[in-house]
Amino acid sequence: MDLLYYHRCLFKGCVYLLFLILTIHHSASKVIEDFSPMEPQSILVVPDLHDAIHIGLFTTVGKRLVERGHNVSILSHKNLLNDDLNRNFNIISYESTTNVSSCTTDRISLTEGSNDCALVKLINIAWYWYKHSDQDAYLNECSSILGNDKLIKNLIRSQFNKVLCDVSSPCCSILARYINVTFVNFASKGALGTRHFRWYYVPNVLSVVPEFMSGFTNRMDRWQRTQNVLFYLHSVIVYDFWMFGAYDRLKHNHNILTNEKAFDIIGKADLLLLNTDLTVEFPRPYMQNVIFVGGISGRNSSKLDKDLELFLQSSGQNSVIVASIHSKFSSTKPENLQLLWKVLTSVPQKVVWVDNGDVPKMVTANENVTVIHVNKLNDVLGHDSVKVFVNHGNIDLAYMSIYHAVPSVVIPLFADEYEVAVRLEAKEIAQILHIQRLTRNALENALDQALHNATLKEQVIWWSEVQQDFHDILLPPIDRAVFWIEHVMKFSGEYLRSAAFQLNTLQYFLLDVLLFVLICVFLFIYIIRKFCLLCCCNKRTFSKDKNNKVKQQ
Template identity: 35%
Template sequence: MRERRMCLFGVSKGSHSPWIFTVGPLDLQGTMMPYWSLALLLVLSATCWGGKILVYPIDGSHWLNMNILLEALHAQGHQITVLRTSTSWYVSEKSPYYSSITIVQEESTSIESQDNMTAFLERSIQIQRNRGSLWAFVEFYRNIYNFLGESHVSMAKMVVSIFENQTLIKQLKESQYDVCLIDPGLPGGVLLAHYLDLPTVFNVRWIFNGEAHFAIAPSPLSYIPQLFSNYSDKMDFTQRLNNVIYHSALVYMHHFVSDPPYRAVCERYFGGDVSVMSLMQGADLWLMRVDFTFELPRPTMPNVVYIGGFQGKPSKPLPADLEDLMQSSGEHGVVVMTLGTLLGDLGPEISQIIASAFARIPQKVVWRHVGKRPDTLGNNTLIVDWLPQNDLLGHPKTKVFVTHGGTNGIYEAIYHGVPILGIPLIFDQHDNMVRVTARGGGEFVDVTALDVESFTASLRNILDPRKSYKKDMMKLSQLHHDKPMKPMDTAIFWVEYVMRHRGAPHLRTESYKLPWYAYHSLDVIAFLALFSFLVIALIWLSFRILCRHLMKAKSYIFKSKSE
């Protein structure tokens, strides 16, 4: 009988060749002999498996996601190098998890500047006050086009500076990276990976022209809401009409705002037949930062792996002062509020409203607020510059999470089963809260129509134990946890999968190589229409000729009889 042996597969550092180790032999009952060889193998295998990963991140809240993934990859023994700019907001030059290469940049991009983000927020709120008018619609998109357009121009310039730095390019090529891990929201890393001929893995939800699925998967606008539509997957005729309009606005952004800076780079370095979109669609793997506990059902592709909530983890003990506050809340519990990493201050007027509403409820409140201390602040509210969000959400005393609707915070709330009261402000936050509401896990308020009475009523509604918000959020939490693998383990497996196989082209559809008319089979439809027309025309012509001959024959017979 053939001997059964246990094998372990790995890749040695600096090499793409697989090493296969055997432990043996096993007897028929599966008992391993000898045991010491397995122990030795496990020790040795920990040192032999490890690849080299080049990371091209985006700053701000996107970096918080990426950094969590890098920490986990480092724990698996991988060597990580992060490309950062000299103006980076969150990406540190030194870290125990990675080494860094700093690109000198004179000016930061729009999303790397707190001042730019604050100005964009203020302008967005001003526009939202006139929501519903044609002027507001035009100004809404103009504000986004201007903000993102500046970031894309800056990113394109930085990519050119990298390509022209021959010393840096030589260093990157000689490092022999196994994969490039990229956040493609600003697609500088996509261009660099193509230049270095590296397999690519995206840590992604948004790309440079909208939601990532629209670039690679069939996306019928009849039931898939486009970004900024604020719709669910149940749309009536008017909403579907508006959804097409929202989609058209993003198509315009792609062709006239986002793509032109990179188009010039592609033509200069890769030739006219290469575009950023084609490079994105040719990526090996998309680690999508959503899952279908939260995301609306939609078509997808084999190389899309869903890791929504991968940052979720059990809560840790709180600092003594926060723990004392939580325990002092009694049966009423605690409300936690934070507006995330990019936005900490809504301005004095709105902050006064929120503080007044908090003062009216019996719960204790922990509020991350970085602006001027509101005069209407109640004794039940603690203002902090920073708070351990995950640990607070995981505390049994936490009753409601008040948030701007960022993806990170929503998934942490789902992880711990905490209902949400949203104050969506910019970008995808409205759409995120629509999804939370559709799932029954919370509700949201309009920041431009916020007053003390309405905000207090919304808080009391979420806190009401007779309502189903807590029950529905706990159901979402159960669904989120009920998976064969944890999202982080899934992410690590697939990154290593691409490294082991030097890409994953077998999972990638080739549809992106088709011209648009071929993708939609318009050429086939035109051919069939022409063919059908010719057949019908031939039949019609034959029928006319036949009728003409019959008429002539009938006329001849009639004439012969009359003679």
């Protein structure tokens, strides 16, 4: 009887505890859903005007802001507009004078040697910026915007409360400053080396923070640290002097903000939102106005179409490989795409090819291959039958693979994709294949490793759990981004800014203190030397006088 009573009490206790947990979880979810409501504001979103891949990230944030009651407008040239943007936002469009495809080709040629030695990469990038700093596609696009008087007057008349910018180009920051609206910068491609952090005076510890395009992890030997310093100096020259110098000349040409430097303007942002977190990025120092919002692209899967569900289930024990490759994949070597397609169609697994806007002619649906729109990618990756994800290293794709715990085979094309790939490989959740050395044997081995290597699967599951733990403790990344945007609209971001913005270069690097210490040391040595010389002279004079007296006696 006592035992039965004990079990009943235990059962009731468990029921009460479960009810308490569910109540707390429901309350927490409600708090997350309804955090600090505010008056509707007018927000201008300016995505990367030459990168359609990352515009989806701004669309997601914009939709969440609209759900919160804000009036969101998107500034874009007509080449980037689509039905989704037209349906959900107020569109402010203009005619672009820049060829977007040529910009993409320039980026490919610029970063083609991602796996070459450090010296080659430094010379290639430096030579490109030296020759083209005033003809860069981003710069020309910026000139189209700043020189459009009708557009500028329209933006001023709209009286926006905040501008959300992509930090890839200083143009949006200059535009926001020109129309006298405070702004938030968004690093949609994640943390690219140290350059974004220099602009916000975040400490860059070069012994553990790899520079952009170095290909290093946060564990470097002495020679790698030496190269990393060279990469850092190269980054300072290319971006802080040549790139910003080109934008300063552009401002002068349009007679805009001539008394302010582009470097100082971009640092006036209330926040820097980073599309990364510690599941991808290496640990490093950060400032309070630098906010992690990585993982926006990863979310729970929705129900799939019946035909697609049947196709995935038909794979049986062979599982499914998902391939999402940049539309410009064949721009480096046309045979690369043919090689990838031959390997994927020769394996026993089912293949899902993702349409990123331009499906190659050779890619055709058949019994073992199906083609889906990129909007369905997240839902497909969440299916149990998907075991490998072949992609080009876009950071949003990386977060989808981590969220759904799917090992990756990464073939990076652009420099930022190579940086993401290095980090995924360092965390043992992906295999990297260099596009310049892509062979059938390398591709087949990488797929085999991703399918059968238990370590890869265990690691990606572990990192997926780490990411989920971040989301449970903090707000989900999309809500975190919206929370901070609204927060600085309420209270401004001035109190988050480091006092380093008020210091000049000598003061920031303590060169004035070093100079003062050196002067003090010099004076101390000088005084001691004089004192010693004086003592020695007096002693010598005393000895000489004493000897003279002895001789006289």
